Amino acid sequence: MGGRRRSGAREKGGAESGGRAPADPEATAREVCLRLLASSPRTRAQLADALRRKDVPDDVAEKVLGRFTDVGLIDDEAFARAWVQSRHAGRGLAKRALAAELRRRGVADETVSDAVEALDPGQEESTARALVDRRLPATRGVDPAKRMRRLVGMLARKGYPPGLSYRVVKEALADEGADPDAFPDEPPPLD
Template sequence: MEHKITALRVQKRNPNRVNVYLDGSFAFGLSRIVAAWLQVGQTLSDEKIASLQAEETREAAYQAALRYLNFRPRSEAELRNKLEGKGFDASVIDATLQRLTEEGLVRDDRFARSWAESRSLSRPRSRRLIAFELRQKGISEENIQQAVADLEDTELAFRAGLRYARRLKNLDFATFQRRLAGFLQRRGFAYGTVVTTVRRIWDEIQATHDTMT
Protein backbone atom coordinates (compact mmCIF):
# COMPACT_ATOMS: atom_id res chain seq x y z
CA MET A 1 0.00 0.00 0.00
CA GLU A 2 1.24 3.48 -0.89
CA HIS A 3 1.05 6.50 1.43
CA LYS A 4 1.62 10.12 0.47
CA ILE A 5 3.73 12.48 2.56
CA THR A 6 1.50 15.47 3.20
CA ALA A 7 3.70 17.34 5.71
CA LEU A 8 7.15 17.32 7.30
CA ARG A 9 7.38 19.39 10.46
CA VAL A 10 10.38 19.97 12.71
CA GLN A 11 9.46 19.24 16.30
CA LYS A 12 9.28 22.35 18.49
CA ARG A 13 10.84 20.72 21.52
CA ASN A 14 13.52 18.87 19.58
CA PRO A 15 14.71 20.53 16.35
CA ASN A 16 16.74 17.44 15.51
CA ARG A 17 13.57 15.44 14.91
CA VAL A 18 10.90 15.65 12.22
CA ASN A 19 7.25 14.64 12.40
CA VAL A 20 6.09 12.83 9.26
CA TYR A 21 2.46 13.14 8.18
CA LEU A 22 1.01 10.59 5.76
CA ASP A 23 -2.32 11.08 4.01
CA GLY A 24 -3.11 14.10 6.17
CA SER A 25 -2.40 12.50 9.57
CA PHE A 26 0.65 12.25 11.83
CA ALA A 27 2.36 8.92 11.20
CA PHE A 28 5.70 8.84 13.05
CA GLY A 29 8.76 10.84 14.03
CA LEU A 30 12.24 10.52 12.58
CA SER A 31 15.62 12.04 13.31
CA ARG A 32 16.52 14.73 10.78
CA ILE A 33 19.40 12.67 9.44
CA VAL A 34 17.03 9.79 8.58
CA ALA A 35 14.33 12.11 7.24
CA ALA A 36 16.74 14.23 5.20
CA TRP A 37 15.78 12.77 1.81
CA LEU A 38 11.99 12.86 2.35
CA GLN A 39 9.85 15.44 0.56
CA VAL A 40 6.22 16.52 0.73
CA GLY A 41 4.28 14.80 -2.07
CA GLN A 42 6.52 11.75 -2.05
CA THR A 43 4.85 8.35 -1.72
CA LEU A 44 6.04 5.63 0.63
CA SER A 45 5.22 1.94 0.54
CA ASP A 46 4.61 -0.06 3.69
CA GLU A 47 7.99 -1.72 3.12
CA LYS A 48 9.74 1.65 2.84
CA ILE A 49 8.07 2.88 6.01
CA ALA A 50 9.27 -0.22 7.85
CA SER A 51 12.77 0.36 6.45
CA LEU A 52 12.74 3.98 7.63
CA GLN A 53 11.65 3.00 11.11
CA ALA A 54 14.36 0.32 11.28
CA GLU A 55 16.93 2.89 10.20
CA GLU A 56 15.57 5.25 12.84
CA THR A 57 16.08 2.58 15.51
CA ARG A 58 19.67 2.02 14.40
CA GLU A 59 20.33 5.75 14.42
CA ALA A 60 18.81 6.06 17.91
CA ALA A 61 21.11 3.30 19.17
CA TYR A 62 24.12 4.96 17.54
CA GLN A 63 23.32 8.35 19.09
CA ALA A 64 22.76 6.74 22.50
CA ALA A 65 26.19 5.09 22.25
CA LEU A 66 27.82 8.39 21.26
CA ARG A 67 26.29 10.14 24.27
CA TYR A 68 27.66 7.41 26.51
CA LEU A 69 31.10 7.73 24.91
CA ASN A 70 31.09 11.48 25.53
CA PHE A 71 31.65 10.89 29.25
CA ARG A 72 34.76 8.73 28.74
CA PRO A 73 36.02 5.94 26.46
CA ARG A 74 34.11 2.68 26.88
CA SER A 75 34.76 -0.96 26.18
CA GLU A 76 32.59 -2.85 23.72
CA ALA A 77 31.01 -4.83 26.57
CA GLU A 78 30.13 -1.65 28.45
CA LEU A 79 28.40 -0.21 25.40
CA ARG A 80 26.57 -3.46 24.74
CA ASN A 81 25.26 -3.56 28.31
CA LYS A 82 24.18 0.07 28.11
CA LEU A 83 22.27 -0.43 24.85
CA GLU A 84 20.69 -3.63 26.13
CA GLY A 85 19.50 -1.66 29.14
CA LYS A 86 17.82 0.80 26.81
CA GLY A 87 15.89 -2.03 25.17
CA PHE A 88 17.61 -2.28 21.79
CA ASP A 89 17.58 -5.65 20.02
CA ALA A 90 20.77 -7.66 19.67
CA SER A 91 20.88 -7.15 15.89
CA VAL A 92 20.66 -3.37 16.31
CA ILE A 93 23.38 -3.42 18.98
CA ASP A 94 25.65 -5.54 16.79
CA ALA A 95 25.21 -3.12 13.89
CA THR A 96 25.88 -0.14 16.15
CA LEU A 97 29.06 -1.64 17.59
CA GLN A 98 30.29 -2.56 14.13
CA ARG A 99 29.71 1.00 12.94
CA LEU A 100 31.52 2.45 15.95
CA THR A 101 34.41 0.03 15.45
CA GLU A 102 34.71 0.93 11.77
CA GLU A 103 34.79 4.61 12.73
CA GLY A 104 37.54 3.96 15.28
CA LEU A 105 35.37 5.02 18.22
CA VAL A 106 35.39 1.63 19.93
CA ARG A 107 38.59 -0.41 20.18
CA ASP A 108 39.09 -2.64 23.20
CA ASP A 109 42.87 -2.84 22.75
CA ARG A 110 43.20 0.95 22.77
CA PHE A 111 40.70 1.25 25.63
CA ALA A 112 42.67 -1.23 27.75
CA ARG A 113 45.97 0.60 27.20
CA SER A 114 44.35 3.95 27.98
CA TRP A 115 42.74 2.59 31.14
CA ALA A 116 45.98 1.05 32.39
CA GLU A 117 47.96 4.20 31.66
CA SER A 118 45.39 6.42 33.36
CA ARG A 119 45.31 4.22 36.44
CA SER A 120 49.09 4.07 36.68
CA LEU A 121 49.41 7.85 36.50
CA SER A 122 46.38 9.23 38.33
CA ARG A 123 45.47 6.50 40.83
CA PRO A 124 48.31 3.95 40.89
CA ARG A 125 47.42 0.39 41.85
CA SER A 126 48.86 -3.05 41.23
CA ARG A 127 49.01 -4.73 37.84
CA ARG A 128 46.75 -7.43 39.26
CA LEU A 129 44.08 -4.93 40.29
CA ILE A 130 44.24 -3.07 36.97
CA ALA A 131 43.83 -6.37 35.14
CA PHE A 132 40.86 -7.23 37.37
CA GLU A 133 39.19 -3.92 36.54
CA LEU A 134 39.65 -4.55 32.83
CA ARG A 135 38.15 -8.03 33.12
CA GLN A 136 35.10 -6.48 34.74
CA LYS A 137 34.76 -4.29 31.68
CA GLY A 138 34.71 -7.28 29.36
CA ILE A 139 38.21 -6.87 27.93
CA SER A 140 39.82 -10.01 26.50
CA GLU A 141 42.75 -11.59 28.33
CA GLU A 142 45.04 -10.89 25.35
CA ASN A 143 44.26 -7.17 25.40
CA ILE A 144 44.62 -7.06 29.18
CA GLN A 145 48.07 -8.63 29.14
CA GLN A 146 49.22 -6.26 26.41
CA ALA A 147 47.90 -3.28 28.38
CA VAL A 148 49.71 -4.12 31.63
CA ALA A 149 52.86 -5.58 30.06
CA ASP A 150 55.01 -2.51 30.70
CA LEU A 151 53.75 -1.79 34.22
CA GLU A 152 55.99 -2.57 37.20
CA ASP A 153 54.46 -3.11 40.63
CA THR A 154 57.48 -1.72 42.44
CA GLU A 155 57.18 1.60 40.64
CA LEU A 156 53.39 1.66 40.87
CA ALA A 157 53.53 0.97 44.60
CA PHE A 158 56.14 3.66 45.18
CA ARG A 159 54.16 6.23 43.21
CA ALA A 160 50.94 5.40 45.03
CA GLY A 161 52.56 5.21 48.44
CA LEU A 162 54.52 8.44 48.09
CA ARG A 163 51.35 10.42 47.49
CA TYR A 164 49.58 8.87 50.45
CA ALA A 165 52.63 9.21 52.72
CA ARG A 166 52.46 13.00 52.57
CA ARG A 167 49.67 12.90 55.13
CA LEU A 168 51.64 10.52 57.36
CA LYS A 169 54.99 12.29 57.49
CA ASN A 170 54.67 13.41 61.13
CA LEU A 171 53.85 9.95 62.49
CA ASP A 172 56.21 7.52 64.24
CA PHE A 173 57.48 4.63 62.12
CA ALA A 174 55.18 1.96 63.57
CA THR A 175 52.04 4.00 62.84
CA PHE A 176 53.42 5.13 59.49
CA GLN A 177 54.18 1.55 58.54
CA ARG A 178 50.76 0.23 59.56
CA ARG A 179 48.77 2.89 57.72
CA LEU A 180 50.84 2.95 54.55
CA ALA A 181 50.97 -0.84 54.37
CA GLY A 182 47.21 -1.03 54.71
CA PHE A 183 46.77 1.53 51.97
CA LEU A 184 49.07 -0.33 49.57
CA GLN A 185 47.43 -3.67 50.30
CA ARG A 186 44.04 -2.16 49.44
CA ARG A 187 45.57 -1.09 46.13
CA GLY A 188 46.30 -4.73 45.39
CA PHE A 189 50.05 -4.93 46.00
CA ALA A 190 51.68 -8.12 47.27
CA TYR A 191 53.12 -8.34 50.78
CA GLY A 192 56.75 -8.29 49.66
CA THR A 193 56.21 -5.23 47.49
CA VAL A 194 54.40 -3.48 50.33
CA VAL A 195 57.20 -4.11 52.85
CA THR A 196 59.99 -2.83 50.59
CA THR A 197 57.94 0.16 49.44
CA VAL A 198 57.10 1.27 52.98
CA ARG A 199 60.75 1.17 53.99
CA ARG A 200 61.84 2.95 50.79
CA ILE A 201 59.36 5.78 51.28
CA TRP A 202 60.16 6.11 54.99
CA ASP A 203 63.88 6.36 54.25
CA GLU A 204 63.26 8.95 51.54
CA ILE A 205 61.10 11.07 53.82
CA GLN A 206 63.70 10.91 56.58
CA ALA A 207 66.49 11.82 54.17
CA THR A 208 64.53 14.80 52.92
CA HIS A 209 63.81 15.89 56.48
CA ASP A 210 67.49 15.61 57.47
CA THR A 211 68.52 17.65 54.43
CA MET A 212 66.09 20.42 55.31
CA THR A 213 67.23 20.57 58.92
Template sequence: MLSTPDTNKIYDYVLKFYSIRPRSKKELLDWFKRKNVEQETQETITQKLEHLNLINDEEFARWWVEQRTNYRHSGFRLIKMELRQKGVSDEIISGIESRVSSISELESARKIVEKKLKTFILSEVEGPNPRNTLTGLLARRGFSWETIKTVVDEVFKKE
Protein backbone atom coordinates in the same frame (compact mmCIF):
# COMPACT_ATOMS: atom_id res chain seq x y z
CA MET B 1 24.99 3.66 6.87
CA LEU B 2 22.22 3.14 9.39
CA SER B 3 18.71 2.41 8.16
CA THR B 4 15.96 3.48 10.54
CA PRO B 5 15.42 6.72 12.45
CA ASP B 6 15.47 4.77 15.72
CA THR B 7 18.83 3.26 14.82
CA ASN B 8 20.19 6.71 13.99
CA LYS B 9 18.91 8.07 17.28
CA ILE B 10 20.47 5.21 19.26
CA TYR B 11 23.70 5.64 17.29
CA ASP B 12 23.80 9.31 18.32
CA TYR B 13 23.31 8.30 21.96
CA VAL B 14 26.14 5.78 21.65
CA LEU B 15 28.45 8.43 20.20
CA LYS B 16 27.59 10.68 23.13
CA PHE B 17 28.32 7.73 25.46
CA TYR B 18 31.73 7.30 23.80
CA SER B 19 32.50 11.02 23.86
CA ILE B 20 32.80 10.95 27.64
CA ARG B 21 35.65 8.40 27.64
CA PRO B 22 36.73 5.29 25.71
CA ARG B 23 34.70 2.15 26.39
CA SER B 24 35.25 -1.58 26.11
CA LYS B 25 33.00 -3.71 23.94
CA LYS B 26 31.42 -5.24 27.07
CA GLU B 27 30.56 -1.78 28.40
CA LEU B 28 28.79 -1.01 25.13
CA LEU B 29 26.87 -4.29 25.21
CA ASP B 30 25.90 -3.64 28.84
CA TRP B 31 24.69 -0.17 27.83
CA PHE B 32 22.57 -1.71 25.06
CA LYS B 33 21.11 -4.15 27.58
CA ARG B 34 20.23 -1.36 30.06
CA LYS B 35 18.56 0.63 27.27
CA ASN B 36 16.70 -2.44 25.89
CA VAL B 37 18.11 -2.00 22.38
CA GLU B 38 17.07 -4.63 19.83
CA GLN B 39 19.67 -7.22 18.82
CA GLU B 40 19.67 -6.20 15.15
CA THR B 41 20.27 -2.56 16.06
CA GLN B 42 23.05 -3.58 18.45
CA GLU B 43 24.82 -5.52 15.71
CA THR B 44 24.48 -2.69 13.19
CA ILE B 45 25.85 -0.07 15.58
CA THR B 46 28.61 -2.36 16.89
CA GLN B 47 29.81 -3.07 13.34
CA LYS B 48 29.82 0.63 12.52
CA LEU B 49 31.81 1.47 15.67
CA GLU B 50 34.30 -1.33 15.00
CA HIS B 51 34.74 -0.01 11.46
CA LEU B 52 35.46 3.45 12.92
CA ASN B 53 37.85 1.83 15.43
CA LEU B 54 35.87 3.20 18.38
CA ILE B 55 35.53 -0.31 19.79
CA ASN B 56 39.04 -1.53 20.39
CA ASP B 57 39.62 -3.33 23.68
CA GLU B 58 43.41 -3.17 23.35
CA GLU B 59 43.42 0.61 22.92
CA PHE B 60 40.88 0.90 25.72
CA ALA B 61 43.09 -1.20 28.04
CA ARG B 62 46.14 0.96 27.29
CA TRP B 63 44.14 4.10 28.00
CA TRP B 64 42.72 2.64 31.23
CA VAL B 65 46.17 1.63 32.52
CA GLU B 66 47.56 5.06 31.71
CA GLN B 67 44.71 6.81 33.53
CA ARG B 68 44.92 4.58 36.58
CA THR B 69 48.70 4.75 36.93
CA ASN B 70 49.10 8.47 36.25
CA TYR B 71 46.08 9.95 37.98
CA ARG B 72 44.83 7.47 40.56
CA HIS B 73 48.17 5.83 41.33
CA SER B 74 46.68 2.35 41.38
CA GLY B 75 48.67 -0.85 41.45
CA PHE B 76 48.49 -3.24 38.54
CA ARG B 77 46.60 -5.92 40.51
CA LEU B 78 43.69 -3.50 40.96
CA ILE B 79 43.91 -2.36 37.34
CA LYS B 80 43.81 -5.97 36.12
CA MET B 81 40.69 -6.61 38.18
CA GLU B 82 39.00 -3.50 36.76
CA LEU B 83 39.89 -4.48 33.19
CA ARG B 84 38.45 -7.97 33.71
CA GLN B 85 35.24 -6.41 35.03
CA LYS B 86 35.09 -4.31 31.87
CA GLY B 87 35.35 -7.42 29.70
CA VAL B 88 38.93 -7.08 28.48
CA SER B 89 40.45 -10.47 27.65
CA ASP B 90 43.27 -11.94 29.72
CA GLU B 91 45.40 -12.05 26.58
CA ILE B 92 45.17 -8.27 26.15
CA ILE B 93 45.73 -7.72 29.88
CA SER B 94 48.91 -9.81 29.92
CA GLY B 95 50.19 -7.92 26.87
CA ILE B 96 49.62 -4.62 28.63
CA GLU B 97 51.12 -5.92 31.88
CA SER B 98 54.43 -6.64 30.18
CA ARG B 99 54.65 -2.95 29.18
CA VAL B 100 53.94 -1.57 32.66
CA SER B 101 57.23 -1.15 34.42
CA SER B 102 57.76 -1.96 38.05
CA ILE B 103 59.52 1.40 38.33
CA SER B 104 56.31 3.29 37.55
CA GLU B 105 54.45 1.14 40.08
CA LEU B 106 57.08 1.97 42.71
CA GLU B 107 56.77 5.67 41.91
CA SER B 108 52.98 5.52 42.23
CA ALA B 109 53.24 3.76 45.59
CA ARG B 110 55.76 6.34 46.81
CA LYS B 111 53.43 9.19 45.83
CA ILE B 112 50.56 7.62 47.76
CA VAL B 113 52.72 7.12 50.85
CA GLU B 114 54.12 10.66 50.66
CA LYS B 115 50.60 12.06 50.50
CA LYS B 116 49.50 9.90 53.44
CA LEU B 117 52.54 10.88 55.51
CA LYS B 118 51.50 14.53 55.23
CA THR B 119 48.30 13.70 57.11
CA PHE B 120 49.85 12.13 60.16
CA ILE B 121 52.95 12.00 62.28
CA LEU B 122 54.27 8.44 62.37
CA SER B 123 54.48 8.35 66.16
CA GLU B 124 50.83 9.41 66.49
CA VAL B 125 49.26 6.99 64.02
CA GLU B 126 46.12 5.31 65.26
CA GLY B 127 46.45 1.59 65.63
CA PRO B 128 49.22 -0.64 66.83
CA ASN B 129 51.68 -0.14 64.00
CA PRO B 130 52.16 2.62 61.42
CA ARG B 131 53.68 0.01 59.07
CA ASN B 132 50.32 -1.78 59.05
CA THR B 133 48.54 1.45 58.15
CA LEU B 134 50.75 2.07 55.13
CA THR B 135 50.80 -1.59 54.11
CA GLY B 136 47.00 -1.77 54.19
CA LEU B 137 46.70 1.48 52.24
CA LEU B 138 48.92 0.20 49.43
CA ALA B 139 47.35 -3.27 49.41
CA ARG B 140 43.88 -1.74 48.96
CA ARG B 141 45.24 0.23 46.02
CA GLY B 142 46.31 -3.01 44.31
CA PHE B 143 50.09 -2.94 44.69
CA SER B 144 52.13 -6.13 44.79
CA TRP B 145 53.67 -7.29 48.04
CA GLU B 146 57.20 -6.62 46.71
CA THR B 147 56.30 -3.02 45.93
CA ILE B 148 54.58 -2.53 49.29
CA LYS B 149 57.53 -3.96 51.22
CA THR B 150 60.05 -1.85 49.29
CA VAL B 151 58.18 1.43 49.79
CA VAL B 152 57.29 0.86 53.46
CA ASP B 153 60.87 -0.16 54.25
CA GLU B 154 62.12 3.03 52.56
CA VAL B 155 59.84 5.14 54.75
CA PHE B 156 60.98 3.56 57.99
CA LYS B 157 64.67 3.64 57.07
CA LYS B 158 64.44 7.43 56.74
CA GLU B 159 63.58 7.81 60.42
Protein backbone atom coordinates in the same frame (compact mmCIF):
# COMPACT_ATOMS: atom_id res chain seq x y z
CA MET C 1 11.32 31.77 18.93
CA GLY C 2 13.92 29.38 20.39
CA GLY C 3 11.11 27.29 21.85
CA ARG C 4 9.60 26.71 18.43
CA ARG C 5 12.82 25.34 17.01
CA ARG C 6 13.23 23.06 19.97
CA SER C 7 9.73 21.60 19.69
CA GLY C 8 10.21 21.11 15.94
CA ALA C 9 13.44 19.23 16.61
CA ARG C 10 11.61 16.97 19.03
CA GLU C 11 8.99 16.12 16.47
CA LYS C 12 11.65 15.01 14.00
CA GLY C 13 13.93 13.44 16.64
CA GLY C 14 12.17 10.14 17.15
CA ALA C 15 13.32 9.05 20.64
CA GLU C 16 12.67 12.50 22.06
CA SER C 17 9.18 12.77 20.59
CA GLY C 18 7.01 12.15 23.58
CA GLY C 19 8.86 9.02 24.75
CA ARG C 20 8.04 6.95 21.66
CA ALA C 21 10.86 4.83 20.28
CA PRO C 22 11.89 5.49 16.71
CA ALA C 23 10.95 2.90 14.11
CA ASP C 24 14.61 2.21 13.27
CA PRO C 25 16.44 0.28 16.03
CA GLU C 26 19.74 0.69 14.14
CA ALA C 27 19.38 4.48 14.33
CA THR C 28 18.66 4.16 18.05
CA ALA C 29 21.76 2.01 18.52
CA ARG C 30 23.95 4.48 16.64
CA GLU C 31 22.52 7.41 18.62
CA VAL C 32 23.05 5.69 21.98
CA CYS C 33 26.63 4.71 21.12
CA LEU C 34 27.57 8.12 19.76
CA ARG C 35 26.06 9.90 22.76
CA LEU C 36 27.97 7.70 25.20
CA LEU C 37 31.22 7.90 23.26
CA ALA C 38 30.93 11.69 23.08
CA SER C 39 31.02 11.95 26.87
CA SER C 40 33.94 9.55 27.46
CA PRO C 41 35.66 6.51 25.91
CA ARG C 42 33.78 3.25 26.46
CA THR C 43 34.50 -0.41 25.98
CA ARG C 44 32.52 -2.53 23.57
CA ALA C 45 30.99 -4.38 26.53
CA GLN C 46 29.84 -1.13 28.16
CA LEU C 47 28.17 -0.04 24.93
CA ALA C 48 26.57 -3.48 24.47
CA ASP C 49 25.13 -3.22 28.00
CA ALA C 50 23.73 0.24 27.25
CA LEU C 51 22.09 -1.04 24.06
CA ARG C 52 20.54 -3.97 25.95
CA ARG C 53 19.08 -1.52 28.48
CA LYS C 54 17.56 0.42 25.56
CA ASP C 55 16.00 -2.82 24.25
CA VAL C 56 17.98 -2.76 21.00
CA PRO C 57 17.82 -6.24 19.43
CA ASP C 58 21.07 -8.19 19.82
CA ASP C 59 21.63 -8.61 16.08
CA VAL C 60 21.24 -4.86 15.49
CA ALA C 61 23.49 -4.06 18.44
CA GLU C 62 26.16 -6.41 17.13
CA LYS C 63 25.98 -4.88 13.66
CA VAL C 64 26.35 -1.31 14.98
CA LEU C 65 29.10 -2.26 17.45
CA GLY C 66 30.94 -4.09 14.67
CA ARG C 67 30.75 -1.07 12.39
CA PHE C 68 31.92 1.29 15.17
CA THR C 69 34.83 -1.06 15.86
CA ASP C 70 35.74 -1.22 12.16
CA VAL C 71 35.93 2.57 11.87
CA GLY C 72 37.89 2.90 15.13
CA LEU C 73 35.24 4.49 17.35
CA ILE C 74 35.43 1.47 19.66
CA ASP C 75 38.94 0.25 20.48
CA ASP C 76 39.22 -1.79 23.67
CA GLU C 77 43.02 -2.06 23.35
CA ALA C 78 43.46 1.72 23.18
CA PHE C 79 40.91 2.15 25.98
CA ALA C 80 42.84 -0.30 28.21
CA ARG C 81 46.23 1.33 27.55
CA ALA C 82 44.86 4.81 28.25
CA TRP C 83 43.00 3.58 31.34
CA VAL C 84 46.16 2.00 32.78
CA GLN C 85 48.27 5.12 32.26
CA SER C 86 45.58 7.48 33.53
CA ARG C 87 44.60 5.53 36.64
CA HIS C 88 48.19 4.71 37.53
CA ALA C 89 49.30 8.33 37.22
CA GLY C 90 46.17 9.84 38.75
CA ARG C 91 45.23 7.39 41.50
CA GLY C 92 48.47 5.46 41.94
CA LEU C 93 46.80 2.13 41.22
CA ALA C 94 49.01 -0.93 40.68
CA LYS C 95 48.68 -3.64 38.05
CA ARG C 96 46.35 -5.87 40.08
CA ALA C 97 43.83 -3.09 40.80
CA LEU C 98 44.00 -1.81 37.22
CA ALA C 99 43.37 -5.29 35.83
CA ALA C 100 40.33 -5.71 38.10
CA GLU C 101 38.89 -2.36 36.97
CA LEU C 102 39.34 -3.21 33.30
CA ARG C 103 37.73 -6.62 33.73
CA ARG C 104 34.73 -4.96 35.42
CA ARG C 105 34.39 -2.82 32.30
CA GLY C 106 34.22 -5.90 30.11
CA VAL C 107 37.72 -5.80 28.62
CA ALA C 108 38.98 -9.22 27.48
CA ASP C 109 41.62 -10.91 29.67
CA GLU C 110 44.29 -10.88 26.96
CA THR C 111 43.78 -7.16 26.36
CA VAL C 112 43.91 -6.52 30.11
CA SER C 113 47.16 -8.47 30.42
CA ASP C 114 48.78 -6.58 27.54
CA ALA C 115 47.74 -3.21 28.97
CA VAL C 116 48.92 -3.80 32.53
CA GLU C 117 52.16 -5.45 31.44
CA ALA C 118 53.01 -2.24 29.59
CA LEU C 119 53.31 -0.61 33.02
CA ASP C 120 57.01 -0.58 33.89
CA PRO C 121 57.82 -2.29 37.22
CA GLY C 122 60.18 0.56 38.05
CA GLN C 123 57.38 3.03 37.44
CA GLU C 124 55.09 1.01 39.69
CA GLU C 125 57.67 0.98 42.50
CA SER C 126 58.31 4.70 42.07
CA THR C 127 54.59 5.40 42.34
CA ALA C 128 54.36 3.23 45.48
CA ARG C 129 57.21 5.24 47.03
CA ALA C 130 55.51 8.54 46.15
CA LEU C 131 52.24 7.34 47.73
CA VAL C 132 54.04 6.35 50.93
CA ASP C 133 56.02 9.61 51.02
CA ARG C 134 52.79 11.57 50.67
CA ARG C 135 51.06 9.62 53.47
CA LEU C 136 54.03 9.26 55.84
CA PRO C 137 53.80 12.68 57.55
CA ALA C 138 50.20 12.03 58.60
CA THR C 139 51.31 8.94 60.53
CA ARG C 140 54.06 10.61 62.59
CA GLY C 141 53.62 10.07 66.30
CA VAL C 142 51.82 6.76 65.72
CA ASP C 143 53.27 3.48 66.96
CA PRO C 144 55.79 2.20 64.34
CA ALA C 145 54.04 -1.16 63.93
CA LYS C 146 50.71 0.61 63.42
CA ARG C 147 52.33 2.99 60.89
CA MET C 148 53.66 -0.01 59.01
CA ARG C 149 50.23 -1.67 58.91
CA ARG C 150 48.47 1.50 57.79
CA LEU C 151 50.93 2.29 55.02
CA VAL C 152 51.16 -1.30 53.76
CA GLY C 153 47.36 -1.51 53.90
CA MET C 154 47.03 1.68 51.84
CA LEU C 155 49.30 0.20 49.16
CA ALA C 156 47.46 -3.13 49.29
CA ARG C 157 44.13 -1.39 48.63
CA LYS C 158 45.71 0.15 45.55
CA GLY C 159 46.75 -3.29 44.31
CA TYR C 160 50.45 -3.38 45.17
CA PRO C 161 51.97 -6.79 45.94
CA PRO C 162 52.68 -7.45 49.64
CA GLY C 163 56.45 -7.86 49.23
CA LEU C 164 56.86 -4.59 47.34
CA SER C 165 54.55 -2.76 49.73
CA TYR C 166 56.38 -3.98 52.81
CA ARG C 167 59.83 -3.21 51.38
CA VAL C 168 58.88 0.31 50.25
CA VAL C 169 57.27 1.17 53.61
CA LYS C 170 60.16 -0.32 55.59
CA GLU C 171 62.66 1.73 53.57
CA ALA C 172 60.60 4.91 53.97
CA LEU C 173 60.39 4.42 57.74
CA ALA C 174 64.14 3.72 57.91
CA ASP C 175 64.86 6.89 55.89
CA GLU C 176 62.81 8.78 58.44
CA GLY C 177 64.90 7.39 61.28
CA ALA C 178 62.98 4.31 62.40
CA ASP C 179 65.09 1.36 63.48
CA PRO C 180 65.23 -0.93 60.43
CA ASP C 181 65.79 -3.94 62.73
CA ALA C 182 62.42 -3.24 64.38
CA PHE C 183 60.76 -4.89 61.39
CA PRO C 184 61.47 -8.35 59.98
CA ASP C 185 62.99 -8.62 56.51
CA GLU C 186 59.80 -10.12 55.09
CA PRO C 187 56.19 -9.18 55.69
CA PRO C 188 54.36 -11.32 58.21
CA PRO C 189 52.31 -14.08 56.58
CA LEU C 190 48.62 -13.43 56.09
CA ASP C 191 46.33 -15.56 58.24
